[in-house]
Amino acid sequence: MAIFGSGVHPKDCKSLSSGVPIGRMADPQKVWVPLSQHIGKPAIPVVSAGERVLRGQLIAKKAEGISANIYSPIAGTVQGVVGHITASGKKRDHILIENDFTDEGIDLPVREEWTQEQLLARIEEAGIVGMGGAGFPTAIKFDVKGKADVLVVNGAECEPYITCDDRIMIEYGSELMQGVRYCMQACGAKYAVIGIEKNKPEAISAITALAGKGIRVCRLRTRYPQGAEKQLVYGCTGRVIPEGKLPVEAGVVVANVHTVLSVYRAVALGKPCYERVMTVSGKGVREPANLWVKNGTPLREIAKLCGADEGSARIVCGGPMMGEAVFSLKVCTAKTTSSLLFLDATECEEKSASACIGCGKCVQACPMGLSPTFIEEALFRKDYAEAKRYGASACIGCGCCSYVCPAKRFLTQSVRLAKKIIAERKV
Numbered sequence: 001m002a003i004f005g006s007g008v009h010p011k012d013c014k015s016l017s018s019g020v021p022i023g024r025m026a027d028p029q030k031v032w033v034p035l036s037q038h039i040g041k042p043a044i045p046v047v048s049a050g051e052r053v054l055r056g057q058l059i060a061k062k063a064e065g066i067s068a069n070i071y072s073p074i075a076g077t078v079q080g081v082v083g084h085i086t087a088s089g090k091k092r093d094h095i096l097i098e099n100d101f102t103d104e105g106i107d108l109p110v111r112e113e114w115t116q117e118q119l120l121a122r123i124e125e126a127g128i129v130g131m132g133g134a135g136f137p138t139a140i141k142f143d144v145k146g147k148a149d150v151l152v153v154n155g156a157e158c159e160p161y162i163t164c165d166d167r168i169m170i171e172y173g174s175e176l177m178q179g180v181r182y183c184m185q186a187c188g189a190k191y192a193v194i195g196i197e198k199n200k201p202e203a204i205s206a207i208t209a210l211a212g213k214g215i216r217v218c219r220l221r222t223r224y225p226q227g228a229e230k231q232l233v234y235g236c237t238g239r240v241i242p243e244g245k246l247p248v249e250a251g252v253v254v255a256n257v258h259t260v261l262s263v264y265r266a267v268a269l270g271k272p273c274y275e276r277v278m279t280v281s282g283k284g285v286r287e288p289a290n291l292w293v294k295n296g297t298p299l300r301e302i303a304k305l306c307g308a309d310e311g312s313a314r315i316v317c318g319g320p321m322m323g324e325a326v327f328s329l330k331v332c333t334a335k336t337t338s339s340l341l342f343l344d345a346t347e348c349e350e351k352s353a354s355a356c357i358g359c360g361k362c363v364q365a366c367p368m369g370l371s372p373t374f375i376e377e378a379l380f381r382k383d384y385a386e387a388k389r390y391g392a393s394a395c396i397g398c399g400c401c402s403y404v405c406p407a408k409r410f411l412t413q414s415v416r417l418a419k420k421i422i423a424e425r426k427v
């Protein structure tokens with residue numbers, strides 16, 4: 001695998017929101033809380049229509065296997081389980097709750113001392129998942145049975161525009177450090193390395209000043225996708241994750257900054273995961289922001305608050321490289337919604353693909369050392385075994401190949417599709 005001599009350096013556009021302190025959005029009249037805000041099976045509702053719920057009350061229980069608990073973000077009355085559109089454009093079950101604006105809440109019980117088992121149980125109970133966007137249940141990721149000695153905290157935030165992790169590191173440094181200690185204990189790590197790209201000097205000084213015994217800050221070069229797991233682990237520890245394996249095979253557990261903050265909130269404050277900080281940005285936004293937003297908030301409410309142009313050329317949930325274009329502002333936020341971008345025509349060129357000119361730029365840019373152009377050709381020929389031989393299964397969907405292609409080919413989509421078909425058909 002190419003260890004990151006590649007990647008790209010897109011314009012980061014972070015200055016739109018990086019200086020804006022984290023605010024809090026007023027709770028909406030109604031929330032549509034998705035039952036699937038994580039990788040794995042949807043959670044199972046434990047409330048029914050007409051029932052009153054409190055903020056912080058369990059409303060859907062994790063299913064057997066990989067899944068996560070879901071909590072009510074507001075106090076109010078459950079209207080029922082309804083089909084509602086998601087960022088992927090598909091309708092999925094959500095719990096609809098009407099706010100009574102009492103903000104009556106309940107917290108999970110907290111204790112002074114925690115054992116490793118108790119911490120893992122709390123992380124699972126609180127419904128914490130990877131909040132950088134992956135959504136994998138954190139308790140399962142942390143339960144490595146002594147196989148990891150290092151926790152790598154992902155503060156790279158390498159996607160353009162997004163600044164919520166940067167602001168968390170600046171404004172919640174002490175809470176984050178306590179969260180790092182809880183996470184180290186939960187996964188059994190002896191050391192922690194917090195990886196931060198050099199373009200976040202304020203966060204680097206804030207976190208370096210707080211880093212105690214066994215915790216260090218690693219200044220990473222600013223290059224996309226520095227925050228991808230393999231690249232991050234190599235940059236922070238020099239360890240290489242074997243191809244097709246998880247970080248634990250290199251003795252490492254990786255957690256995103258917001259995930260670590262959520263662990264702190266669940267353990268020290270008894271707050272389950274029902275809200276998050278997200279960035280609202282792009283030239284189509286009058287007032288870019290970093291905001292605490294309740295899960296299940298309709299994107300339209302956020303757009304209104306920040307003066308966003310609903311007719312923007314492109315609206316994206318997540319970053320412009322790996323995020324999803326959103327076609328309806330009825331879509332609601334989830335645990336993994338790190339940002340909402342309103343991009344004007346100058347920020348997203350309309351693509352019209354032409355034939356490959358064989359320049360090889362996509363191959364040079366791929367941080368995983370793949371040959372996107374050959375994978376695409378194999379996909380078009382339906383030769384999935386060939387696509388597999390070119391390494392399609394190792395694609396991390398970073399978007400670098402599409403970004404550099406002068407023929408504007410939709411390489412990322414092609415490689416992702418090839419990867420999906422290979423997995424589904426067990427090629």
Ligand code: SF4
Nearest residue numbers: 366395396398399401
């Ligand atoms: S999207 Fe996949 S194929 Fe394209 S550069 Fe990223 S890892 Fe390589």
Ligand code: SF4
Nearest residue numbers: 356357359360362405
């Ligand atoms: S970057 Fe585009 S044009 Fe160049 S080899 Fe790759 S697919 Fe072909």
